[in-house]
Amino acid sequence: KDFEREINEDTSIHVVVRCRGRSDREIKENNGVVLSTPEGVKGKTLDLSMGPNAVSNKTYAFDKVFSPAADQTTVYEDVVVPVLDEMLAGYNCTIFAYGQTGTGKTYTMSGDMTDTLGILSDDAGIIPRTLYALFHKLEDTESTVKCSFIELYNEELRDLLSYDDSTKLKIFENEKKGGHSTMVQGMEETYIDSASSGIRLLQTGSHKRQVAATKCNDLSSRSHTVFTITVLTKRTTDSGEDYVSSGKLNLVDLAGSENIGRSGAENKRATEAGLINKSLLTLGRVINALVDKSSHIPYRESKLTRLLQDSLGGRTKTCIIATVSPARNNLEETISTLDYAFRAK
Template sequence: MDMSFGSESGLERARKRRRSNETIMKNGEKEKEINIQVVVRCRQPPADKAYTFDRVYGPDADQARIFDHIVIPILHEVKAGYNCTLFAYGQTSTGKTYTMEGDLNTIDGLISKEAGIIPRTLFSLFRDLEADAQDFSVKVSYIELYNEDLKDLLSSVDDPRKLKIQDEGTKKGILTGHEEVLVKNANDGIRVLKQGSIKRHASQTNYNKNSSRSHSVFSITVHIKETMPDGEDLLKVGKLNLVDLAGSECIGRSGAENNRAKEAGNINKSLLTLGRCINALNERCLHIPFRESKLTRLLQDSLGGKTKTCIIATISPAKISYDETISTLDYAHRAKNIRNKPVANQRVTKKALIKEYISEIERLKMDLLVRF
């Protein structure tokens, strides 16, 4: 395992990744192709099998180090106009939600040292945008996938019918019908995050007193104004998807019964489909089974598509979890061989954005008419 961290800044690492692995297209233009980044977080990694990852973190790695090494370079890419995805995968109770959310409480407007990736991202993003003195806007959304049903965690009305995943044209895997909330600062964003987290499905298992029973996606969309030499204002758009997957588990050992067993079965089924997609991509198969699960449809562009992707694989040092740990490491090792071809989002004019907002308002009006 590659245990080196290096002394490069996050910005330098981001620039190097943008320059790496370029391939030449037939028309002479350059198309960037990069591997999915994979890191592992564990208190004590197993020592009897060798794997190669981008980074490995042991018991001394606190929340701040994880964020500084992994997420800051990703944020530079988002501000440059790319779509990025970071998701945590692993067995139940290995620290996925802790890594992604952690302690959401703030003291005097400051985050806790146990705060995870999402709250730290909000604080870092707003700090950088405000320091750049540019006009910008930040919107967030928060959805969960529970028993193969999509739910908008920020909607005031529980109506799963309006959430749809597009499968047509160039917008495959794009979710529509969910709320996007404009947030004015980091604390406002954390307030929205807390509001959604309360609605997320969780229950007690033998592994964890408060185990997440759903997959969740917290998305941050950033619009940054740029003035062209001719005086025209364009908007640069970047999006970051922060995905907290429900944990894989052995139903017998987790103590799941009745509805809990059904939940665990659906969780394992969607994760199995995700694993099959990763295997198919790894083997360069012509058919990738994205459509067999809503989870893989949502992550379609993040696996072999135009999004820059990083996976955090969380594992347990416990002997009882040995099989699940090896399974997670095998999965992460295969995922590292997937190559994405990131493409920056097209800059849009203010007129185009206003037109998009008008279309969204009309869609919401139609939803209200259908509902009432």
Template structure:
């Protein structure tokens, strides 16, 4: 990692020029840390990126956009054992983006409530699911694990794909949301392979819905709702490397199939962003891509983490991940603030009124009176440029 550039050399041909990929951030967190007495890995040199640095660069932007009312998505992609779950969830004292985000949002709510009036209200709810062998399971409801075929994925005409009967748990503090996430994490499907002792055998999506009710400038109540999707994808893997057989082999096949569908969706979206015509985005090819439709190509501000393994035996997988992330850079999403139609209309009218008043002050608009000239002083609402 050199600044924002990641370089990779083929271990079988070290004399060849390295392949270089440029990203918004490029972190090294394999070694170069010092372990504190509480178990936290702090930087031992300028090269090492700790969990707090990653959150400040990535998670902080998700948090700020959630407060503004935007939908946000953050997902980690990479081969098994590369550190996706470590980045998203963390381990021990080294908390990942998900728990730090939850802690920070409740700290912000507490600060707001100190000065909030009676008309202000803040609500947070949590849902947590996994996609195992193309079936959706509710991690906050253990009974859903026994439903044949899993929970149903439906499509709403305006909101897109959603999971029917998914548990949405209301939480009022970081302690509550941390407890619920820990409950869901214990229900996750994990298993040991030759490459990872705690390999995720399913994709996990943590969805946090944040609703704000605040009075606007006129004193009327305004509601904004933000949905934050934090996605920990299962790792791509090769059967000969993981030693997978039986159920592990079936799980790995389903994981690779859904990740292949994700790659096809990202390629199609990148082609669209570059101006190619008549591109069909194959969202329906897998359960994962259906549920990530909004995050990938819809109303969302989205961040992707590409987790890499520094081991030379993983050269091909690492190069594949870098190319995947390089394609994802080209995708453009259009995010809008989520507010009620009435609130949106009022806000747009106020903005338009302010714009016209500013143009009046600068002489750019003449307000014409009914049946007369502008000098008559009898104005009405037609605007002439």
């Protein structure tokens, strides 16, 4: 019960939970369901039964909780549609998928990337859907759209859109009026004129990542990917002056949360084994510092938070989609994910 808290409608960090159904394997292994999600597709709370006999329960409240019955369209409409409007109004926005490996982060962010002459699969995730919606909204405006796609592994950045993907990108500080930001030297920013060309970039970059993951088996669970869409729109003020407004949307598929240990606390054995994911850990600290309105936000302590510095805090919008499995054998990781997500509220 102590995990229940009033939901503050004004926070600029929204936290939602998506619970997938049990996998065939979880069903075959008779892994019981320990999470009760809302009946129907969505609600605001979920209950966790702890222990084999469900002797104790914990209730968590979030901005939204998607049950296994919530499909890709529901998640897109509830989570992304408002963010897209904010991006077009000139905000820097970020949507994170956070959770244990195998719980649906990549399914949620990318999903099925098939694009058949403008018709997406029912399993299409947030990125393909966003690209189509964006170009639809921009139809009658003078605007340009560019994309970048980066992978971060072991605190090194790799450009998934570059032909030469062996080059490690460097982040530089970029002091500018009205705020601090960073830039990535040599990062490919590809201008696109249609949703399908954006989806092709996503497909090509994701394919590169898969090829690399077969050579390095922890890459897919320990790396982060950041797909960024930037829109520059020509607008006119009431007094007739032209100006360009820019908005950005970062779509981030994070490393598996099992890589930071319980509640983001540094685990000694994991640290010694070099398994601590610095960027994931720092992201948690940055978000907590923002939520607590702390005077020091530790952006500089990891590559991911430096990369996203101009999109976290201040005039920005952030949404975290925490993904979980309902099965008993994942209970410990599920609690860890829900605690992390809850602290971001």
